[in-house]
Amino acid sequence: MSSSVFVIGANGYIGLGVALAFRRAGYRVYGLIRNEKLANTLLKNEIEPVVAQAFDDVQQFTDILNTCSIIIDAVGYQPKLSRALLDAAVRIGNNRTQDGKLAHYAPLYIFTSGIMTYGDTSSTGRRPVDEMVKPRPPLSATGHSSGSSTSDVTAMKEREDFENLVLATSSTALKTTVVRPGFVYGGQGGFVADLFYSESEPLVFQGRRDMRWSWVHIDDLGEGYVAIGRAPHVVVDKQLYNLAAPNDNPTYEELRIAMAKAQGRKEKFEYKEVKPGVPTRWDTDSIINPAKAMNELGWRPRHVGFVEEIETYYKSWVAHRSNAK
Template sequence: MPVRPLPRPAPRTVFVTGANGYIGSAVCRSFARAGYRVYGMIRRASSAPSLWRVEATPVQGSFDDASWVDTLISTASTFDVLVNCVESFPDYEAHYEKVIMVMLRLARASNDKGVRPLLLWTSGCKDYGLGSVRADGSVPLHTEETVEDPPTEAIRQRAQTSRRIYEHADVLDGVLLRPTSVYGYSSSYYATLMDYADDQRGSGAHVLPLPVDPETPMHALHVDDCAEAYVALAEHGDRSAVADQTFNISSYRYETAREIGEALAKGYGFRDGVVFPPVDEAGDQFPASVAFTFGFPQWVASEKIRNLTGWRDRRALFTEDIDTYRRSYEAEKARGHENIDLARDRLAKIGTMEVGRE
């Protein structure tokens, strides 16, 4: 006689900061699909529907007034995973202090109930610095062992400060994540590339001018693949293999500026394709945001997370399905997606900081 199965254990719980942001919203979606109970922090009540749509519970609060944390603890009780997907420039360090205090309060409350959270902290591969093409044509590969060489003061502060998550091993297990650039949907920094191509086409140009080195390596992955990497680490059975580690998150290969330029020219209908004039001929008509996105060469290894968890990127590269990504971006732009303006503002703050070294 068939026996009715017993109820499953209660779902695990994850708390995500920056939950309505570009990576944060994708992380919420991925954890919800994996069966987690998801709580996502937002600053404005108007952002709540974006979380409810992916079946995540919005938590409205501010890092300047963390009185909401007690209410969250009384609601959720324990947190198996804590994810930070928010940052602030130019004063990253001051912002870090506010965020980590919230994470520690949630961790200690979980400890009291016998749960030791995993903290996944988002930084970025720009911490490694530029991976410029060498004189012999080769491209340096950035691994987790690569010495950090941030190109701006803003990124230097992020790279140094984010490592402090490892100082709290008494209450949680810290993991530092360094994704490459990401695309898809509202498209983050890659939106500037599509906007530029669209503007050039609108001006009546028959050729797309890109005053960049066409061999520049541009490594990026789809934001959904990026978010799945967070879940893969949270789900890994051996916590000791994950804790106190740094993991890069990247697609299986990089694309070159030439590949991306050719794809943009084809996708936006430039009759005469793309040209790559000398960089010093860029002029004022080549936006700084586009120059920064094209001009940050990197090749980033992600074998560490692949070999440990089995994670891999599945979505098409940017050049492989640019028509779909373009139309998705245009749809998000038409409905006024807030992340588009946020990405532009963040790119301006990062790309215009003075270079700073210690």
Template structure:
């Protein structure tokens, strides 16, 4: 069974992924910044490594034994620079410490479907050219290509759609506002959400880990087979929460706020 390191193992994506890999019988190491979260990882039979992603020294020594590294970071002030640095660190460690006859270490990078930008009228898939990414993540396509074309690793990209469920979803703020009697969201009428639940996303990562040798060079969009009407969702939230209707759609004031628009998923 593959040995896997999850960088960001206590995060909204990383934790379900690490837990699912552990349940599937894989040996899983989890990098986290927090001692308390390290205890949670250990309780889930994930081998914790406490440290900062900006300092790979605590885990570089295990790279020779690994089959897969998963980067599942979020919330960093300079995620672009960090992602490039992590790829370089893993690649160099693998090149210098793994036997020449060993298979390439697989490197799974977590991107997002925002790289597709707005698309109300066109069918979008994994192979659609990334011509108009949302401004906030306009740097991601270049990082994706760096990972997919890197000669020292077997690069794979997974692009989650908008996550829903549990406590850290982007949509969680809607439920907080609804509890205070108001439902409002950034966007325009007629939008639709492309969604995926963290547990379903974790299952995709498990499959990607187990099939990694034949997935190198691929970028995979991870979302449900169908989209959801934003208007229907907001109306149902008004009904079940008891908030005062009707719901409100807020016009985004700039391209950064467009990430909250339903056009972007």
């Protein structure tokens, strides 16, 4: 088993969750962060901080990268940065394996994408999409993949193209894997929690009330990355994995009402169409099938679901926000 992991963006919501999971599993974990003020959080959790103001300035942490068998980009797709990090991993792999002649030293590179790459999955009905389904451009509020959604379509297509590039970069010197997490909840929460736990009055629904997204608890997601890291690299090489809890895809209306109750708010609702300028991918179904990771890697989400324990997650989010002030 590989014993050292390098997590890029370890101060982020997903990055920290992944770093903690690998540490719980007994790995030595390095966490790349931009601000030294964040180092104490990693140290308290037995993660070794690596500070670099610019993540693409790889020379600052090349020596540590050379010691790690697993490199995880947990930042998400950012065109220039994502390409720079992938190129750096390729160089590390080539140097370590002497241009592939010692393939057993090849590191595993895991890129974090997201289920929004699939676009609108409503054409499959309630049937979740698996990794064999080709992504479709997100639709506009009027049901057309053009006009106001042009930039959205372009962004999702660029991310899909980069996923394909990551997988195509695999060689004897570098093994590559792509992860598409569902929407993530639990603990301190990420930008989705900040968006959904808003306290506007009355509660406003924007877009379709019946749209559904797949969800996954941050701890279960981290264990999914560990399952990938534990597997022989030749098994997960050039593979794409959906990571979300099966059957945890409540409707937008169910979710928002449950959140309002968790907040003790009045059940006063307004229904509006998506605001102009809001990415249209937020008004689509995104339901994924995680069977591949479950069957091939033995990954098993343990949390019962977002809505079922939403009061617990809301209290945790509030506590984290209070501590951050």
